[in-house]
Amino acid sequence: MRTFDVVRFSFRSATGFRTRTLLILLAMAIGVGAVIMLTALGEGARLYVTREFTSLGTHLLIVLPGRSETTGGPPPLLGETPRDLTLDDALSLKHSSAIRRVAPIAIGSAPVSWQQRSREVTIMGSTAELFDIRQLSMAQGRFLPAGKPTLQTAVCVLGYKVKNELFGNASPLGKWLRIGGRRFRVIGVLTPKGQSLGTDMGDIAIIPVASAQALFNTSSLFRVIIQASGRDSVARAKKAVLDTIRDRHEGEDDVTVITQDALLSTFDRIFTALTLTVAGIAAISLAVAGILIMNVMMISVSQRTTEIGLMKAIGASGGQVLRLFLSESAVLSAIGALLGVMLALIGTWTSLRLYPDFPVTIPWWSLIAAIGVGMLTGLIFGVLPARRAAGLEPVEALSRR
Amino acid sequence: MIELQGISRKFQVGNEAVHALRSVSLGVKPGGYLAVMGPSGSGKSTLLNIIGLLDRPDQGVYLLDEQNTTDLNDRQQAAVRRHKIGFVFQFFHLVPRLTAAENVELPLILAGFDADERKQRVQNALSALGIADRSRHRPDQLSGGQRQRVAIARATIMRPGIILADEPTGNLDRASGREVIDILENLNKQGMTLIMVTHDPELGRRASRRIQMIDGRIQSDKAQTHEDI
Numbered sequence: 001m002r003t004f005d006v007v008r009f010s011f012r013s014a015t016g017f018r019t020r021t022l023l024i025l026l027a028m029a030i031g032v033g034a035v036i037m038l039t040a041l042g043e044g045a046r047l048y049v050t051r052e053f054t055s056l057g058t059h060l061l062i063v064l065p066g067r068s069e070t071t072g073g074p075p076p077l078l079g080e081t082p083r084d085l086t087l088d089d090a091l092s093l094k095h096s097s098a099i100r101r102v103a104p105i106a107i108g109s110a111p112v113s114w115q116q117r118s119r120e121v122t123i124m125g126s127t128a129e130l131f132d133i134r135q136l137s138m139a140q141g142r143f144l145p146a147g148k149p150t151l152q153t154a155v156c157v158l159g160y161k162v163k164n165e166l167f168g169n170a171s172p173l174g175k176w177l178r179i180g181g182r183r184f185r186v187i188g189v190l191t192p193k194g195q196s197l198g199t200d201m202g203d204i205a206i207i208p209v210a211s212a213q214a215l216f217n218t219s220s221l222f223r224v225i226i227q228a229s230g231r232d233s234v235a236r237a238k239k240a241v242l243d244t245i246r247d248r249h250e251g252e253d254d255v256t257v258i259t260q261d262a263l264l265s266t267f268d269r270i271f272t273a274l275t276l277t278v279a280g281i282a283a284i285s286l287a288v289a290g291i292l293i294m295n296v297m298m299i300s301v302s303q304r305t306t307e308i309g310l311m312k313a314i315g316a317s318g319g320q321v322l323r324l325f326l327s328e329s330a331v332l333s334a335i336g337a338l339l340g341v342m343l344a345l346i347g348t349w350t351s352l353r354l355y356p357d358f359p360v361t362i363p364w365w366s367l368i369a370a371i372g373v374g375m376l377t378g379l380i381f382g383v384l385p386a387r388r389a390a391g392l393e394p395v396e397a398l399s400r401r
Numbered sequence: 402m403i404e405l406q407g408i409s410r411k412f413q414v415g416n417e418a419v420h421a422l423r424s425v426s427l428g429v430k431p432g433g434y435l436a437v438m439g440p441s442g443s444g445k446s447t448l449l450n451i452i453g454l455l456d457r458p459d460q461g462v463y464l465l466d467e468q469n470t471t472d473l474n475d476r477q478q479a480a481v482r483r484h485k486i487g488f489v490f491q492f493f494h495l496v497p498r499l500t501a502a503e504n505v506e507l508p509l510i511l512a513g514f515d516a517d518e519r520k521q522r523v524q525n526a527l528s529a530l531g532i533a534d535r536s537r538h539r540p541d542q543l544s545g546g547q548r549q550r551v552a553i554a555r556a557t558i559m560r561p562g563i564i565l566a567d568e569p570t571g572n573l574d575r576a577s578g579r580e581v582i583d584i585l586e587n588l589n590k591q592g593m594t595l596i597m598v599t600h601d602p603e604l605g606r607r608a609s610r611r612i613q614m615i616d617g618r619i620q621s622d623k624a625q626t627h628e629d630i
Contacts, residue, residue, distance in 0.1 A: 005510045016498030310494045313455055314508045314555065315483025317476040394455040398494065 001320055010328040014335075020300055021332065024293050028336020031289030032374040033343035035282035039366035040348050042275030047359045049267045053260055059234055060133065060260040063093075063224040063241055083249050084220030087209060091149060092248060096240035098233040099226055103130040104149070106212040107222040112205055114166045114177040121162050122204050123179060125212020133227045136201070141173045141188030144208055152210045156184040161202035163189045179205060180215050234259055279366065283373065289336075290377035297329055297385035308389050309397025318390040325386035326379065333378020337371045344370075403429040403452060403563070403594070408461035410447050410617075421447040423617040424461070429596065431562060434589045436608035437598045444617040445598045446567055452596065453486050453565045454478045466562075483512055487556030489585070491568035493548045495540040495555075501547075502527065502536040505554045512559065526554040530584060546577025553584055557593075564588060566597040570604065582607070 014021045065085040090104035106125035111118050128146035130136070136143070143157055156179065163172055172186040184207060192202055213219060228237035238257050245255045301308070308321055316324075348360045410422040421444045429435055437445045450456040451463065454470060463470045470481065495504045502523050509519045527533045530550045540548055549569060556564060566585060570578030582604065589595040597608065605611050613621040 001511055001513055002515075009510070012498060012503075306494060307496055310496070311507070311511070312479065313453070313482065313488045313494075314511065315479050315559070316511050317479035319476060320479070320511060395450050398455070398490070 001323065006323055006327045007331060009324055010331040013328055014332055017300065017303075020296050024296050024329075024332045025336045025339055027289040027292040027296075028333050028374055028378065029339035029343055031282075031286035031377070032337045032340025032370045033347065034285045034340075035279060035370040035373070036341065036344035036362055036366055037347045038278040038282040039275055039370075040344065040360050040362045042271065042278045043363045043366075044358055044360035046268065046271035046275065047361060048357075049271060050264060051359070053264050053267070058260075059228040059231055061226040061228060061234065061237055061241065062258045062260075063090075063226060063245075064256045064258070065220065065223070066254060066256065083252065083254055085224060085245075085255060086219055087150065087213065087221060089245060089248055090221060090224045093224070093226060093241055093244055096237065096244070098229055098236035098240050100229040101129040101133050101227040103127055103133050103225045104209050104221045105130070105223050105225060106209055106216065106218070106220075108212065108216040110180040110215065112162065112166065112177060112179050114172075114175065117166050119162060119165055121159075122200075123212060123215065124204055124206050125209040125215075126206060127209055129227075130206070130225070133225055134201075137191045139189045139191040140171065141186070143188055144206065145187075149208070150210050151208065152214055153208045154182065154184050154211065155187045155208065157188040157190060157206040158186060159190050159200070159202040159204040160192045161200070162205055179207065182211070182215060184211075231261075234261060279369075286370075286373055286377055289374075290381040293329060293333065293378055294381035294384060297325070297382055298388070301325070301385045301389045304389075305392060305397045308392050309394045309399075312392075312394035313398060321392075322386045322390040325389045326382050329378045329382025329386070330375065333375050333382075336378070337374035340374065341367065341371065402431055402464075402466055403427070404464040405452070406462045406464070408448075408451060408458040408463060410444075410451065410456065410458050420617045422451070422458070425617070425619055426461075427612070427619065427622075429594060431594055432589070432592050433594050433596075434586070434609040435594075435596045436605040436611045437596065437614060438600070438602070438605045438611060439614035439620075443614040445614050447617075448614070449565050449567055449596065449598050452563075453488060454482050455488075483508060484559055485561050485563060487553075487559070487561040487564045489549070489552055489556050489564065489566040489569045491571040493540070493545075493552045493572070495548055495551060497540050500537050500539055501532065501543065501551045504540070504551055505558055508555060508559050522558060523554075526558050527551075530554050544577065545573045546580055549573060549577070549581050550584065553581070553588075557588060561593070563594045563596065566595070568598055568600065570599070570601070 063085065065083075087104055090102055093099055093102050103126050108123050109120060110123050112121045113119070126144070127149045128144045131143040139160060141157075144155065145153070147153070156177070158166075158172060166172070166177070167175070172189065175186050176183050177186060178184075190201060207215070209221075226237060226241065228234045238259055241255070241257050242253065246253055311321055311324075344362060348362055351358070351360045405425055405427045408422055408425045409420070411418050411420045413419075425444075425448065437448060439445050447456065451458055458471065465481065465485065470478065473481065496507070505523045505526055506519050509522060514522075523536070524533065527536050530553060532547055532550050532554070535543060535547055540551070543551065564585065569581055569585065573581060585595055585597070586607070597604070599605055609624065611623050612619050
């Protein structure tokens, strides 16, 4: 028997029994499609988080006031009150060679009004260096001027959303608006950048950090964002930050430094594990598909008992019957797997249409694995029915009508 | 040359053992025309199945062309069936989803012939049986007589030495039954051994040799005489 003829015969029986074929194809397509779709979602989540972090800028360290680590041991007798992180702390960090840029950040919320319009907006106080650290870009005008950070200058930069809501299509440059009780002159508008780590850079007004501290009547900072001078110097920069702050805070380690890379790789690991878990769950659905294939093939063997008897009578050996039935399950699961891939492609396409921000991508390994596992399932679960067909006694098979 | 020596076959039906064949011995020369007759349950079909290697005897020796078939494994038996034996059944047993030509082609596919030769042989066989114009029809589009002719074409496509027919006219009207018998007898005249199981005494009388079976035994074994005609 030639391989080509075996495959052709399988195709003929696949088209000969429509309902059965459709059932098997459906089971296989859903199984394979589920595996690919779910891994694509997991991969999408991973990429989404990675992208969020890189949109923050590169080689970043974030310094937060207070310690988040627990040290164990007995609780301190005298309560540990973390010192505030001040503007001077932030500026002193600039002396390290491992640190290229430092952006102190003070944050608060205040009404911003121009003429009759007023909006409650997140006010971010920072310095000119924030521009490069966060990789911002300007739609109009310019960013905060580089100058002495301790200087209270009455200028502000608006997010594009705030600008649209207050000024519409008119140019805001040079206009004086009111933030809280103070007046600020608009010197620039940011381009739309979208969300990054929960802060909507469109719905924001940026003012010099000293002005923000005066506005909110505080001397502490929300956090300090630091850009290391290179990827290799991130660790050195972290040490420099801790050392400097310890010196300035009378030997207390009362800040937490988060490096972007550490965060990223942690999230990366979490999401890889998540993707694999989801893929495993999907693989179970593939196994279910396999069992369905086995059932349907089993029924097919009983339905075609006479045919099998006849094949034996005209000279088919048990091995040939086995080959015919196995190749039938293989052909069916191959087509089913291809349909599953198409299903998954349609699914990802639709989800990209609906949620363009969420990058659902099919990793190539999941494509290959899903098709491979699908075919394998079809073959493995095809063995039992095929063996049953091959083992039928021709006389008994023929005596049934 | 078919040679059965002391063949027995019994089946288990519920708690009862049914002896389908009790120590049957029979020899059939090449080119012979044998009718097997007898009431239902007398073992006619079992005898035919054993000759056709569709069933294995519990006891006894079956020599086909001086070869002991009881020693052969499944694959070798399949090869013998493929090359030496053609079956014609009462219920035709055509594969319903395949066309007439494809049904006839099946034994050639199993034997691994290439597509060109298959096509050639199938065309010839269908033309010889007068159903060339039906080659693209499926069995449910054919009459009973046409179906049986397709079945005969399939049985003879490998040019076997032996044709085994189990009630080949049992499901046909008189006229088409007549045609089918003519075809089979024609094949016999060309030198194929024809063994036919039948209920019909009239058909039986046409054979050059008749055996009558009762209760798994050969009761009588007669060559054709002039009185019968």
